Amino acid sequence: MIRRLLGGRESRSLSFQDIWGRGLDMTTARTSSGEVVDYDSALTLSSVYAAIRLLSDSVSTLDLDVFYRSNGSEQKFRPLPTWVLAMNPELRNHEILGQVITSLLLDGNAYLATLRDDTGRVLSLSVLDPSDITPNLGTDDQGAQRLTFTSSKAAGVTLTSRDISMVRGLMKPGQIKGVSPVTAAREFLGLGIATQRFGSAFFGNGATPGSVIEVPGQLSPEGAQALKTAWNEIHQGSGNGNRLAVLTESAKFSKISLSPEDSQFLETRQATVQDVARLYGVPPHLLADASGSTSWGSGLHEQNVAFSQYSLRPLVTRVEAALTSIMRSEGIAVAFARFDLESMRRVTADRWSSYSTAVNCGVLSIDEVRAYEGLAALPDGEGQKHYIPLHLAPVDAEREF
Numbered sequence: 001m002i003r004r005l006l007g008g009r010e011s012r013s014l015s016f017q018d019i020w021g022r023g024l025d026m027t028t029a030r031t032s033s034g035e036v037v038d039y040d041s042a043l044t045l046s047s048v049y050a051a052i053r054l055l056s057d058s059v060s061t062l063d064l065d066v067f068y069r070s071n072g073s074e075q076k077f078r079p080l081p082t083w084v085l086a087m088n089p090e091l092r093n094h095e096i097l098g099q100v101i102t103s104l105l106l107d108g109n110a111y112l113a114t115l116r117d118d119t120g121r122v123l124s125l126s127v128l129d130p131s132d133i134t135p136n137l138g139t140d141d142q143g144a145q146r147l148t149f150t151s152s153k154a155a156g157v158t159l160t161s162r163d164i165s166m167v168r169g170l171m172k173p174g175q176i177k178g179v180s181p182v183t184a185a186r187e188f189l190g191l192g193i194a195t196q197r198f199g200s201a202f203f204g205n206g207a208t209p210g211s212v213i214e215v216p217g218q219l220s221p222e223g224a225q226a227l228k229t230a231w232n233e234i235h236q237g238s239g240n241g242n243r244l245a246v247l248t249e250s251a252k253f254s255k256i257s258l259s260p261e262d263s264q265f266l267e268t269r270q271a272t273v274q275d276v277a278r279l280y281g282v283p284p285h286l287l288a289d290a291s292g293s294t295s296w297g298s299g300l301h302e303q304n305v306a307f308s309q310y311s312l313r314p315l316v317t318r319v320e321a322a323l324t325s326i327m328r329s330e331g332i333a334v335a336f337a338r339f340d341l342e343s344m345r346r347v348t349a350d351r352w353s354s355y356s357t358a359v360n361c362g363v364l365s366i367d368e369v370r371a372y373e374g375l376a377a378l379p380d381g382e383g384q385k386h387y388i389p390l391h392l393a394p395v396d397a398e399r400e401f
Helices: 002-004 016-019 046-060 093-107 186-204 222-233 265-280 300-329 341-345 351-358 366-372 379-384
Strands: 064-070 075-076 109-116 122-127 131-141 146-152 163-166 211-214 250-255 337-340
Touching: 002 109, 046 093, 046 122, 046 265, 046 300, 075 366, 093 109, 093 122, 093 163, 093 300, 109 131, 109 300, 122 300, 146 163, 163 300, 300 337, 300 341, 351 366, 366 379
Parallel strands: none
Antiparallel strands: 064 075, 064 337, 109 122, 109 163, 131 146, 211 250
């Protein structure tokens, strides 16, 4: 069934729309600004593209490994499932994972199709078009809830969680699908697209607002069109702004002044960047906007730590859970997937200071610290011990002087 769903690819260059469709109901995607907001149009905003690229690249390039718990500590699971090493024969791992994150950030949902052999072993993963998949929550013959999926590419076929692993973003109570950020934010995204369109038209006319040329007497329609054409040929275009104009026969040129609202479109574009940063939980300075970065910390280091904790970790956790569920479906019950998110802060002195404090207070063992750093445990169990300072005692203990 999955082969049928993934088959039939054409040998031609595909656009984003070809692969993932429009993504939104076109009858409801038009906003109050008059702009239609769908996945393609949202990506024309540089701030949306930058935020999605940043989050997608940050997650997809993290090191991925598989672990299991033994005697209270985490050990690397070996041998690794073959699909963890190579998720898809045509795409690299970071490309597959990047598609998962992009799908989440646009649609609020991602669907990982698992291609299996006759024994049920996973051969490869593919990310499906989220607008093509419909999840359904029903009950089986025993009355237990079961999640199934249908697709227009496989009419009459019902797929199960064994065929597709669903990754969800923010969910409303009682719903089985995640909320699309593009749908939720389409009004301010529409305003951003409209502002961008206005700016293009503004500078396309040499950054000159609407204007009037007054001439004495009566002009024929042909004469008026000839005057307009001659003026535009000389002055229209980004390279022709502020050129010297020569008027003859008592003609007068008058500008139509912009309203204060129209002249502030740059401020509106700046506000769009900040809105997108809030939408995707990205520090504004990572979208080339340092004006609103102080709420993420007093310095860039604190902001980057916050980005790792509050922006990346929720995405990473969702993908880890999906990959772990795929391993469970193969019968690997003890293993779990983990991205090395801590590596983003590995070079900081504060990290090592925190380790030292945790070890000295008996919170972490040496082996636990080494595991965080991707190092092997010490031999003979020496690193499993916890240490506490000998000079410490309860505050109510009797002292001997």
